[in-house]
Amino acid sequence: MWRQLVERMQKTGAKIVWASTTPIPDDESKKQNAQSIIDRNEAAAQIMNKHGVATDNLFTLITPHLEEMQNPNDVHFNSAGYEFLGLQVGESIVKALK
DSSP, X not given: OHHHHHHHHHHTTXXXXXXXXXXXXOBXXXXXXXXXXXXXXXXHHHXXXXXXXXXXXXXXXXXGGHHHXXXXXXXXXXXXXXXXXXXXXXXXXXXXXX
C-alpha cells in the first residue's frame, strides 16, 4: 500500500515529505503498543528511503522531550509539544520546497 501511495504522489510532481509517527505509551486497554509504532516507522522509512522521499523524523525529535511535552498516558501532546512539533514540520516543508 505505501509503495503505491508514494508512486502515485510522485507521478503528480508534488514535493513529498514523510513524517514519522510520534511515540505512544503502552496501554492494553486501548490495544496500544509502543513497539508497534517503532516497527511501522522503520518499515515506512525503508520505503520512503527507497523512493527518495524526504523524512521528517518526529519520533526521534520528540522522544527526549516526552516527559514535559506528552500528556501522561496519552498519545497526545500538550501545547508546548504541539508547538515544538509544528515548528519542525514547518521547517521540513520549507526545506522541501527549496
